[in-house]
Amino acid sequence: MFLNTHFPKAKFYWYEGKLYDWSQAVLHPMIHGLHYGTSVFEGIRAYGTARGPAIFRLPEHNDRLFHSASVIKMTVPYTKEAVVAAIKQTMLENGLEAAYIRPLLFYSYGNLGLVPKASPVELTVGCWEWDAYLGEKSLQGICVYILPWRRVHHSQLQMTAKLGGVYVQSTICGLEARAQGCDEAVFLNLEGRIAEGPGQNILIVRDGVLKTNDKSESVLEGITRTSILEIARDLGHKTKVGPISKEEFFAADEAFFTGTAVEVIPIVRARDASDPNQTVKDAVIGDGRPGPVTLEMTKAYKDIVGGRNKAYERWLTYIRD
Ligand SMILES: Cc1ncc(COP(=O)(O)O)c(C=O)c1O
Numbered sequence: 654m655f656l657n658t659h660f661p662k663a664k665f666y667w668y669e670g671k672l673y674d675w676s677q678a679v680l681h682p683m684i685h686g687l688h689y690g691t692s693v694f695e696g697i698r699a700y701g702t703a704r705g706p707a708i709f710r711l712p713e714h715n716d717r718l719f720h721s722a723s724v725i726k727m728t729v730p731y732t733k734e735a736v737v738a739a740i741k742q743t744m745l746e747n748g749l750e751a752a753y754i755r756p757l758l759f760y761s762y763g764n765l766g767l768v769p770k771a772s773p774v775e776l777t778v779g780c781w782e783w784d785a786y787l788g789e790k791s792l793q794g795i796c797v798y799i800l801p802w803r804r805v806h807h808s809q810l811q812m813t814a815k816l817g818g819v820y821v822q823s824t825i826c827g828l829e830a831r832a833q834g835c836d837e838a839v840f841l842n843l844e845g846r847i848a849e850g851p852g853q854n855i856l857i858v859r860d861g862v863l864k865t866n867d868k869s870e871s872v873l874e875g876i877t878r879t880s881i882l883e884i885a886r887d888l889g890h891k892t893k894v895g896p897i898s899k900e901e902f903f904a905a906d907e908a909f910f911t912g913t914a915v916e917v918i919p920i921v922r923a924r925d926a927s928d929p930n931q932t933v934k935d936a937v938i939g940d941g942r943p944g945p946v947t948l949e950m951t952k953a954y955k956d957i958v959g960g961r962n963k964a965y966e967r968w969l970t971y972i973r974d
Contacts, residue, residue: 663781667743685772686759690818693721694757696913701750702960707969721814743778753783786914794921797839798830804840804848807871823851842871847897853912854878857905864893877911907944917951919943
């Protein structure tokens with residue numbers, strides 16, 4: 654019996670064409686993906702709007718899911734349209750107005766050699782209500798722990814893909830950040846520059862210019878990040894994409910995380926443990942409070958995902974239409 658304690662309002666999940674009661678398990682413990690992280694996934698959000706629930710940038714998430722699948726050499730036995738249909742059906746059957754949606758493709762039950770030659774690729778979709786990912790207090794600004802370990806480099810694995818196994822590093826480092834008294838972790842890349850959070854991109858603001866990095870810095874170019882860059886430009890801000898040094902990060906007027914789960918979260922303090930040969934240093938970002946640009950972006954993003962800004966209707970998929 655599986656309780657939905659940490660999956661509020663989840664009633665059913667979708668697996669291989671059928672809906673199952675949330676409390677019911679149908680998968681075997683010997684599935685390939687469970688042992689080796691041979692899965693790919695998406696994190697998507699749907700928001701309540703005046704026209705019912707709307708999924709934010711669904712085609713872009715779906716494209717990324719298929720891109721991730723190609724990186725791990727999956728032959729996906731579904732079309733993109735079928736994945737969209739599964740997502741919509743799961744949302745509708747759960748009756749959720751706003752939700753976090755998790756499609757997952759994985760090498761399933763067949764063999765346990767590292768090469769999944771007899772393990773079929775299967776799809777599951779879950780959705781549930783998920784409020785502020787880092788807690789309500791995070792909206793007032795968080796402290797990040799700059800890790801002594803470097804992010805997996807793009808020359809080692811394609812970091813443009815959401816591969817299950819890569820998230821082992823995110824989990825270990827997220828736990829370490831909390832053990833060190835911070836709210837979340839930040840990775841430097843192998844070059845020693847700011848990369849990303851375990852599941853978030855980083856933007857900084859200096860003299861009114863918003864800046865973030867790209868995949869050449871070993872980050873996932875998040876859909877929220879890309880949306881915020883476009884929104885910022887539309888609001889008349891200058892934006893820049895390029896490497897962010899640690900010094901630039903500490904000298905920023907503002908910094909914030911973006912991501913589907915966290916949305917837009919101000920970073921107001923940092924604990925720098927990135928150099929094992931030096932003592933850990935604490936720093937304040939800007940004046941230690943969420944800055945005006947961050948707050949402007951938070952509001953603009955909320956309005957857009959909530960369907961209150963007609964100029965961005967194209968980013969919403971209404972599921973009851
Ligand atoms: C490693 C990593 N970076 C950045 C992001 C932010 O991406 P998005 O805005 O598409 O959710 C995510 C979340 O998917 C992530 O897992």
